[in-house]
Amino acid sequence: MNSKYIEIQGVDQTFKTKKGLFPALRNINLNVAKGEFVALIGHSGCGKSTLLNLIAGLTMPTQGSLICAGREIAGPGPERAVVFQNHSLLPWLTCFENIYIGVERVFGTRNPGAPAETKAQLMARTDAALALVGLTAAAQKRPGEISGGMKQRVGIARALAMEPKVLLMDEPFGALDALTRAKLQDELLEIVARTESTVVMVTHDVDEAVLLSDKIVMMTNGPAATIGEVLSMDLPRPRNRVALADSPEYLGYRKAVIDFLYTRQGHVEKAA
Numbered sequence: 001m002n003s004k005y006i007e008i009q010g011v012d013q014t015f016k017t018k019k020g021l022f023p024a025l026r027n028i029n030l031n032v033a034k035g036e037f038v039a040l041i042g043h044s045g046c047g048k049s050t051l052l053n054l055i056a057g058l059t060m061p062t063q064g065s066l067i068c069a070g071r072e073i074a075g076p077g078p079e080r081a082v083v084f085q086n087h088s089l090l091p092w093l094t095c096f097e098n099i100y101i102g103v104e105r106v107f108g109t110r111n112p113g114a115p116a117e118t119k120a121q122l123m124a125r126t127d128a129a130l131a132l133v134g135l136t137a138a139a140q141k142r143p144g145e146i147s148g149g150m151k152q153r154v155g156i157a158r159a160l161a162m163e164p165k166v167l168l169m170d171e172p173f174g175a176l177d178a179l180t181r182a183k184l185q186d187e188l189l190e191i192v193a194r195t196e197s198t199v200v201m202v203t204h205d206v207d208e209a210v211l212l213s214d215k216i217v218m219m220t221n222g223p224a225a226t227i228g229e230v231l232s233m234d235l236p237r238p239r240n241r242v243a244l245a246d247s248p249e250y251l252g253y254r255k256a257v258i259d260f261l262y263t264r265q266g267h268v269e270k271a272a
């Protein structure tokens with residue numbers, strides 16, 4: 001296993017605001033191995049999305065470097081697909097078309113680096129992605145005609161359909177009801193095992209972090225947030241949520257995260 005597939009070294013992120021410079025992240029150092037599943041957890045506003053955006057190449061750090069597969073991250077790339085908190089679908093396209101345009105960009109004629117797939121193959125990929133998230137029946141609907149949870153599932157399907165090497169997810173299941181969330185978490189585990197994807201996921205949910213990940217990166221409160229502790233989860237795969245619920249190891253990891261978040265990083269509400 002390549003233990004440094006994603007390498008983050010000495011990263012600072014400072015934002016210019018009307019009130020002056022705001023130091024969001026300070027001295028972030030993190031290595032993610034190929035095929036590893038990493039969860040970023042921390043209180044609201046600590047900088048989880050800021051870190052994910054840096055890995056996605058959507059923003060550049062103020063200081064330090066980010067490397068993916070041996071190359072400096074200089075912008076977004078098809079090998080790093082992002083699922084956002086707020087789905088970001090194109091409202092004038094159907095669910096099918098929203099996924100198809102991504103699939104076409106990666107596997108179709110517009111990609112000069114790889115042999116082009118036929119339209120039938122691209123459509124089959126799109127259909128499979130929709131089926132995976134249970135949205136076959138909504139294929140021809142537009143985002144305005146479906147629920148927030150369904151939109152989020154289209155966003156997940158779109159990212160997965162591109163078979164990215166790295167899947168970056170910003171609270172992808174946050175808007176879903178508990179049962180749909182559990183179903184998609186289980187499916188994600190199966191897909192990631194099959195595709196050997198590397199995943200970095202932002203979450204607020206302690207159980208989600210322990211169930212899905214190999215490593216939980218726990219962030220301190222901002223401003224100038226940094227990595228407080230990294231917890232490695234030695235839980236066998238495939239993981240079964242029912243069996244794990246009573247496992248002493250699972251409960252121990254869960255307690256360690258809760259202890260970090262609520263005892264050592266007790267949330268202090270900012271004055272308005």
Ligand SMILES: Nc1ncnc2c1ncn2[C@@H]1O[C@H](COP(=O)(O)OP(=O)(O)OP(=O)(O)O)[C@@H](O)[C@H]1O
Nearest residue numbers: 015017022024043044045046047048049050051222
């Ligand atoms: N473009 C920006 N300009 C100025 N400040 C920003 C910008 N983006 C983020 N911030 C600030 O940086 C800090 C970290 O924000 P970020 O969205 O990364 O937190 P988060 O941990 O993902 O929060 P949440 O869990 O609530 O989504 C916050 O204080 C936020 O207000």
